[in-house]
Amino acid sequence: xxxxEEEVQKELTELVDKAVKDAEAVPIPEPEEIFKYTYAExxxxxxxxxEDLKEFLKEEE
Amino acid sequence: xxxxxxVEALNLALREEMERDEHVVILGEDVxxxxxxxxxxxxxxxxxGENRVIDTPLAESGIVGTAIGMAVYGxxxxxxxxxxxxxxxxxxxxxxxxxxxxxxxxxxxxxxxVVRMPYCGGIKALEHHSESIESLFVHIPGLKTxxxxxxxxxxxxxxxxxxDPDPVIFLEPKRIYRAIREEVPEGDYTIPLGKAKIVQEGxxxxxxxxxxxxxxCQRAAELAKEKNINAEVIDLRTVQPIDAETxxxxxxxxxxxxxxxxxxxxxxxxxxxxxxxxxxxxxSLEAPVERVTGFDITVPLPKAEHWxxxxxxxxxxxxxxxxxx
Numbered sequence: 001x002x003x004x005e006e007e008v009q010k011e012l013t014e015l016v017d018k019a020v021k022d023a024e025a026v027p028i029p030e031p032e033e034i035f036k037y038t039y040a041e042x043x044x045x046x047x048x049x050x051e052d053l054k055e056f057l058k059e060e061e
Numbered sequence: 062x063x064x065x066x067x068v069e070a071l072n073l074a075l076r077e078e079m080e081r082d083e084h085v086v087i088l089g090e091d092v093x094x095x096x097x098x099x100x101x102x103x104x105x106x107x108x109x110g111e112n113r114v115i116d117t118p119l120a121e122s123g124i125v126g127t128a129i130g131m132a133v134y135g136x137x138x139x140x141x142x143x144x145x146x147x148x149x150x151x152x153x154x155x156x157x158x159x160x161x162x163x164x165x166x167x168x169x170x171x172x173x174x175v176v177r178m179p180y181c182g183g184i185k186a187l188e189h190h191s192e193s194i195e196s197l198f199v200h201i202p203g204l205k206t207x208x209x210x211x212x213x214x215x216x217x218x219x220x221x222x223x224x225d226p227d228p229v230i231f232l233e234p235k236r237i238y239r240a241i242r243e244e245v246p247e248g249d250y251t252i253p254l255g256k257a258k259i260v261q262e263g264x265x266x267x268x269x270x271x272x273x274x275x276x277x278c279q280r281a282a283e284l285a286k287e288k289n290i291n292a293e294v295i296d297l298r299t300v301q302p303i304d305a306e307t308x309x310x311x312x313x314x315x316x317x318x319x320x321x322x323x324x325x326x327x328x329x330x331x332x333x334x335x336x337x338x339x340x341x342x343x344x345s346l347e348a349p350v351e352r353v354t355g356f357d358i359t360v361p362l363p364k365a366e367h368w369x370x371x372x373x374x375x376x377x378x379x380x381x382x383x384x385x386x
Contacts, residue, residue, distance in 0.1 A: 026364065034361040034368065045327060049356045053368060056375060 031057065065245040068238045070212035071101045073245065074219040075139070079109055081249070082137060085223060088115040089124055089141030098143060099179060099238055121151035125176060129159050132174040137223060142178035145232070146189030151176075152197070159228040160203030174228045177219075179235035180208075181273055181323050183370050185363035193324040193355065198230045199301040199333065205254055206230045206301040210237075210275040212245050214298060217252030225254060234272035241276070257304035259311070263291035266317040266384055269308060269334060271297040274321045274371060281376035290384055300330050308334065309342045316347035317386075319379045321371050326354040348386030353379040 035042060035050045042050070065073065079085045087093075087102055093116040096103035106114040117124045121142055128140035142148045148155075155176060163171045182191030198206045205227055209215035215233070222229040260275060261282065268278040275296045282292040293311055297304065312318055318338060320331035331352040338350055353371045361369050 028364050031365075031368065034365045035356065035358055038358045045357050049326065053356070056378060057368075059378070060374065 062244040064242040070216040074216040125151035125154035145180035145192040177231040180232040183236035191360040257307040260294040263293040267311040270321040280373040318350040
């Protein structure tokens with residue numbers, strides 16, 4: 001019935017809105033985070049690029 | 062003259078070519094009644110009907126495979142893959158058939174097909190919507206791969222691609238779909254495939270890029286100018302075949318090169334450019350060719366995407382590294 005549907009719609013919209021807010025509030029990760037799950041163990045090229053990114057970010061400060 | 066975005070320029074090109082040549086047909090997901098998720102095929106279904114603008118099922122292998130059959134039988138199909146991230150499902154058809162049918166049939170059957178798709182990142186998307194894997198096409202004999210960086214070029218390159226007798230992969234940098242407006246003429250004009258464009262001239266260093274990275278390089282070049290470095294910026298426009306002649310001429314002039322691309326560093330098209338320069342102009346170099354690229358990781362999700370995609374600051378850093386060698 002219409003009233004039930006309206007209530008469910010409202011409840012779910014609130015749930016989703018909160019989930020979006022929580023997700024957007026997640027802080028920017030450390031640079032390692034975008035590299036470290038590519039492989040079980042980081043090969044030399046990823047390590048080199050991660051070091052270079054960290055250096056670049058330090059230079060930017 | 063109207064100032065158009067890349068989306069509008071592509072739409073104009075498609076409309077004019079479909080008027081000009083009744084063999085041209087479009088197929089893909091949501092291209093017809095919806096006009097395309099980015100609006101590139103907007104209005105074409107209404108104008109040309111369901112036999113020429115075809116809404117396909119959600120099946121990239123089928124889309125490309127059907128388009129190949131159409132091309133072999135004399136149509137000029139333009140297959141749209143909705144995002145480059147969806148392309149792998151049709152990759153088999155592209156590399157094992159579209160790219161080989163001319164060779165397999167000793168020229169009796171050919172595949173004048175265009176497969177167009179939005180590519181590259183920077184739109185804070187979810188997974189599968191930010192790919193830059195153009196190397197996977199450049200590496201395959203029999204394919205041409207074209208990447209416009211501006212509205213005027215987008216129309217001219219698309220018209221050339223449609224008329225080209227070989228299968229052409231047409232990659233559209235979605236991040237700048239609507240970011241640039243410039244004058245785009247109505248009526249027929251083409252830009253040849255395999256020909257790069259010197260976007261601005263300079264004597265101190267050559268920057269080589271394509272797609273959305275061209276503007277990034279231009280902005281980095283402005284920053285470099287403040288440090289008294291005059292950069293020449295080359296927009297490759299076609300990544301297969303690469304315009305080696307234009308590149309080498311610039312290398313011989315500046316002696317210093319920086320290649321910029323979003324794709325992961327390892328085996329990005331930049332690697333091929335470095336190899337070419339090594340073979341054809343080593344003694345003109347005053348410093349190793351450097352590359353500013355994406356990392357050898359999956360494109361990060363929105364919170365960290367800005368680290369991955371070469372920024373003008375990262376490009377400037379690369380310029381300074383080469384120039385101070």
